[in-house]
Amino acid sequence: MKMNGEMMAIKITDLNTPETITWCPGCGDMAILMGVKGAIAELGVEQKDIVIVSGIGCSSYVPQYVKTYGVHSLHGRSLPVASGIKLANNKLTVIAEGGDGDGYGIGMGHFIHIMRRNIDLTYIVHNNAIYGLTKGQTSPTSKKGMVTKSTPAGSLEEPVNPEALAILGGATFVARVYAGDVVHMKKIMVEAVKHKGFALVDVLQPCVTYNSFNTYQFWQQRVYKLEDEKGYDVKNKWKALERASEQGMHADRIPIGIFYKEERPTYEDGVPEIRDVPCAKQPIDGIQIGKILERYK
Amino acid sequence: MVNEISWKIGGEAGYGIDTSGQAFARCCSRGGLNVRTVSEYPSLIRGGHNTFHVTASEGDLQSPKKELDMLVCLNKETVDRHYKQVKKGGIIVYDADEVKIETAKYRSDVEWFSVPLLAITVELKIDKVMRNTVAVGASIGLLDYDIEILRDMMGKKFAKKGESVISANLGAIDKGYEYVKKNYKGNFKAKLKKCTGPCARPLLNGNDALSIGAIKAGCKFISAYPMTPATSVMINLASVEKEYSIVVKQTEDEIAAVNMTIGASIAGARAMTATSGGGFSLMVEGLSLAGATETPIVIVLAQRPGPSTGLPTWTEQSDLKFALHGGQGEFARILIAPGDHEECFWAGVESFNLTEKWQCPVIILTDKHLADGFSTVNIDESKAKIDRGLLMTDAQAAKETDYKRYEFTANGVSKRAVPGMVNFMHVAVGDEHEEHGRINEDEGNRTDMSDKRNKKLNFILKELPEPKLYGPENAEITLISWGSCKGPVLEAMKELEAQGIKANFLHYIYVWPLKTEKLVKLMDKAKKTVVIENNKTAQLGALISEVIAKQVKYKVLKYNGRQFYPSEITEKVKEIAKNGKETELVVR
Numbered sequence: 001m002k003m004n005g006e007m008m009a010i011k012i013t014d015l016n017t018p019e020t021i022t023w024c025p026g027c028g029d030m031a032i033l034m035g036v037k038g039a040i041a042e043l044g045v046e047q048k049d050i051v052i053v054s055g056i057g058c059s060s061y062v063p064q065y066v067k068t069y070g071v072h073s074l075h076g077r078s079l080p081v082a083s084g085i086k087l088a089n090n091k092l093t094v095i096a097e098g099g100d101g102d103g104y105g106i107g108m109g110h111f112i113h114i115m116r117r118n119i120d121l122t123y124i125v126h127n128n129a130i131y132g133l134t135k136g137q138t139s140p141t142s143k144k145g146m147v148t149k150s151t152p153a154g155s156l157e158e159p160v161n162p163e164a165l166a167i168l169g170g171a172t173f174v175a176r177v178y179a180g181d182v183v184h185m186k187k188i189m190v191e192a193v194k195h196k197g198f199a200l201v202d203v204l205q206p207c208v209t210y211n212s213f214n215t216y217q218f219w220q221q222r223v224y225k226l227e228d229e230k231g232y233d234v235k236n237k238w239k240a241l242e243r244a245s246e247q248g249m250h251a252d253r254i255p256i257g258i259f260y261k262e263e264r265p266t267y268e269d270g271v272p273e274i275r276d277v278p279c280a281k282q283p284i285d286g287i288q289i290g291k292i293l294e295r296y297k
Numbered sequence: 298m299v300n301e302i303s304w305k306i307g308g309e310a311g312y313g314i315d316t317s318g319q320a321f322a323r324c325c326s327r328g329g330l331n332v333r334t335v336s337e338y339p340s341l342i343r344g345g346h347n348t349f350h351v352t353a354s355e356g357d358l359q360s361p362k363k364e365l366d367m368l369v370c371l372n373k374e375t376v377d378r379h380y381k382q383v384k385k386g387g388i389i390v391y392d393a394d395e396v397k398i399e400t401a402k403y404r405s406d407v408e409w410f411s412v413p414l415l416a417i418t419v420e421l422k423i424d425k426v427m428r429n430t431v432a433v434g435a436s437i438g439l440l441d442y443d444i445e446i447l448r449d450m451m452g453k454k455f456a457k458k459g460e461s462v463i464s465a466n467l468g469a470i471d472k473g474y475e476y477v478k479k480n481y482k483g484n485f486k487a488k489l490k491k492c493t494g495p496c497a498r499p500l501l502n503g504n505d506a507l508s509i510g511a512i513k514a515g516c517k518f519i520s521a522y523p524m525t526p527a528t529s530v531m532i533n534l535a536s537v538e539k540e541y542s543i544v545v546k547q548t549e550d551e552i553a554a555v556n557m558t559i560g561a562s563i564a565g566a567r568a569m570t571a572t573s574g575g576g577f578s579l580m581v582e583g584l585s586l587a588g589a590t591e592t593p594i595v596i597v598l599a600q601r602p603g604p605s606t607g608l609p610t611w612t613e614q615s616d617l618k619f620a621l622h623g624g625q626g627e628f629a630r631i632l633i634a635p636g637d638h639e640e641c642f643w644a645g646v647e648s649f650n651l652t653e654k655w656q657c658p659v660i661i662l663t664d665k666h667l668a669d670g671f672s673t674v675n676i677d678e679s680k681a682k683i684d685r686g687l688l689m690t691d692a693q694a695a696k697e698t699d700y701k702r703y704e705f706t707a708n709g710v711s712k713r714a715v716p717g718m719v720n721f722m723h724v725a726v727g728d729e730h731e732e733h734g735r736i737n738e739d740e741g742n743r744t745d746m747s748d749k750r751n752k753k754l755n756f757i758l759k760e761l762p763e764p765k766l767y768g769p770e771n772a773e774i775t776l777i778s779w780g781s782c783k784g785p786v787l788e789a790m791k792e793l794e795a796q797g798i799k800a801n802f803l804h805y806i807y808v809w810p811l812k813t814e815k816l817v818k819l820m821d822k823a824k825k826t827v828v829i830e831n832n833k834t835a836q837l838g839a840l841i842s843e844v845i846a847k848q849v850k851y852k853v854l855k856y857n858g859r860q861f862y863p864s865e866i867t868e869k870v871k872e873i874a875k876n877g878k879e880t881e882l883v884v885r
């Protein structure tokens with residue numbers, strides 16, 4: 001297969017696993033899976049050097065469906081597990097993945113802190129504004145007033161705005177994509193993985209079973225691409241913040257593409273002792289502790 | 298007379314109690330003596346009452362001893378709280394200019410000796426905080442100990458801080474010492490001599506020993522969140538992170554801490570976290586993930602008294618059952634409860650071998666007393682071995698055609714590969730899975746997988762050493778305990794023997810899985826069995842009856858936030874030996 005004029009090392013089919021996909025027909029997760037596989041195929045990183053770490057939710061099944069290393073961890077905990085992997089072996093390409101409940105609800109504490117750390121990994125959030133796997137409760141990104149099983153009178157809370165939060169939180173790559181546009185999504189994912197530092201890719205993902213508000217049609221009519229906007233500068237933090245805050249995922253016009261990008265040293269850059277030989281690869285036989293004991297005399 | 302003393306200094310927080318206590322302790326250890334310490338401080342940054350208690354002996358010494366030869370009081374509160382603890386003929390040192398008391402109203406069977414600590418600092422034009430240093434100099438004078446050890450130590454300690462700091466400290470020491478030599482005309486008998494034995498052994502607290510053990514074992518990653526009394530494990534590793542290439546990550550909470558540890562281990566690093574009960578509560582879901590994914594992790598659980606925040610800076614052994622049962626579902630785990638500082642070091646080493654060999658979580662249960670108290674240790678690092686179990690190499694990977702991360706095997710342990718290896722790709726998943734690691738909910742697979750995870754325990758049990766028996770095979774009374782109670786029980790046995798009571802003692806380091814062969818034999822033979830625990834509900838006692846369906850009849854318990862002292866155990870065991878009507882004896 002040829003893409004961008006380069007010979008591909010990995011074919012999409014190399015990434016298949018024997019698992020049967022269990023998502024509902026038409027679920028946006030299918031498209032995201034295609035995006036992820038496409039991005040991996042294009043990256044040119046060997047499969048054995050990639051780890052996909054997920055939490056729990058419909059979205060978190062991705063590692064089961066992509067032939068790389070994977071961890072399907074706990075609800076909300078993909079980021080700390082992924083951070084541990086990256087800090088122990090910074091030669092690996094680490095992708096964390098999960099739902100909006102996983103990342104912006106139960107896992108919010110980790111999300112906020114990984115951004116200021118700028119650990120070099122990519123975080124793909126399947127944002128369907130609903131709890132899918134538990135069958136339709138309100139989520140941190142549900143539109144205010146949305147009727148769900150747990151909010152029969154309509155949700156009373158303002159939704160989290162992940163892009164605005166990420167821009168202010170210190171993320172060095174902030175993007176939103178739409179599961180209905182796989183080609184664009186894949187392109188942004190490739191850039192996100194290539195970006196040196198923490199990259200957020202928030203994906204507008206229709207849940208065809210439990211979210212009848214944020215449908216394909218809803219998003220199809222509203223999204224536009226930031227890269228098509230004349231003069232939009234991904235390095236302008238305050239303009240990016242303005243755009244992100246005014247045009248959230250439920251707005252009348254919804255920007256997709258890269259909101260913000262910045263070059264900043266990663267967390268790992270600050271740990272020079274693991275740069276050449278990751279700590280997971282260092283020999284551990286014959287370590288001498290005599291000189292430490294000496295200090296305690 | 299034995300060359301042994303028990304010394305305590307007390308004062309308000311901010312008086313440098315810990316510094317002077319450690320200086321005194323180190324000075325004893327440099328003189329070749331065995332040292333055991335206890336420090337007490339409330340959970341406050343400023344104010345509150347602090348003490349540092351040092352027992353030093355030329356002979357075998359397993360525990361600090363409660364009864365004091367010398368009490369040094371930097372304030373009146375120290376007198377009020379501790380004067381009763383001084384032995385008859387002991388001495389109380391204070392500064393009569395500051396501590397205005399009528400000594401006769403307290404006690405007349407001890408000596409009272411005033412040293413003008415404050416006046417000396419004024420005379421020397423040094424900060425009045427240095428009263429503590431004057432007091433240490435005076436203490437050494439009263440004990441006729443070698444002042445040069447202390448002078449030499451201070452010189453080295455402050456070498457980097459410059460001449461003026463050194464001379465201020467030496468001045469304070471000398472003045473305290475000289476004041477005693479000139480003015481003390483009393484009758485205080487306890488003396489301390491340096492000995493010619495193995496001089497200058499390391500003086501470590503439990504967290505130090507454990508951390509150094511972990512470093513020796515090749516621990517390359519720690520993620521933790523500060524919590525007393527576990528914090529210094531992370532701090533210790535951080536202090537040598539560059540030297541030993543260790544990644545030290547302070548996290549946003551304990552949930553992140555345990556999950557990062559799991560991530561690092563999945564990537565192939567020997568990884569650990571450290572916390573106390575509250576933090577462990579946040580970790581249990583991660584613990585269970587490690588159980589399900591068979592990921593090696595070491596968790597240090599330094600116990601302190603609960604429930605909830607409890608007594609944050611005091612000690613207790615009340616999380617044994619929590620450590621054993623915390624986490625959803627059923628999976629193998631190993632609990633190690635070192636009894637002293639050398640055992641802390643070896644727990645630091647062995648925990649990593651066990652967790653990698655058996656691919657199940659290992660929890661090291663210490664407590665504030667062990668974590669924070671110091672003792673002189675003998676560590677022969679050449680005895681340490683590294684065993685990474687079934688961790689695969691790249692060469693092995695080349696041959697693999699159908700890798701099963703969770704392959705069913707005789708002892709439940711399967712080949713472990715880490716990302717970056719060809720032919721080994723798999724998903725570590727907390728959902729139930731089949732041998733390759735693919736999610737699978739079939740009833741047969743589930744049963745087999747649960748058997749796989751749990752049968753490891755039988756094999757681990759076979760490999761673990763039996764608990765150690767101290768004292769004779771046959772005795773009237775068998776004492777049973779675990780973890781940090783070891784020292785006080787061993788000292789109590791000496792006292793009991795001197796008083797004609799024959800006891801033996803079974804000490805558990807590996808509290809899970811529980812070895813019972815020796816235990817059952819002893820229980821069959823002994824007239825009386827006593828479990829001794831630093832908690833309210835005798836958790837080891839309960840565990841024993843659960844496992845062997847036999848009751849340990851007597852319990853000696855202490856749960857006032859303080860560790861046992863030998864004399865307290867001696868007294869209670871004597872009571873049991875003599876009448877034994879009461880079965881639950883509480884040290885208050």
Ligand SMILES: Cc1ncc(C[n+]2csc(CCOP(=O)(O)OP(=O)(O)O)c2C)c(N)n1
Nearest residue numbers: 056057058059075099100101102131132133
């Ligand atoms: C600690 C914990 N609490 C609750 C759950 C139950 N649970 C599983 S998935 C989920 C929410 C799923 O929503 P989201 O993260 O948005 O993922 P989605 O299914 O929508 O992709 C919840 C609450 C759990 N697995 N663990």
Ligand code: SF4
Nearest residue numbers: 024027058132207208
């Ligand atoms: S419930 Fe929603 S999110 Fe989950 S698989 Fe079905 S459509 Fe997708």
Ligand SMILES: [Mg+2]
Nearest residue numbers: 099100130132
């Ligand atoms: Mg969701």
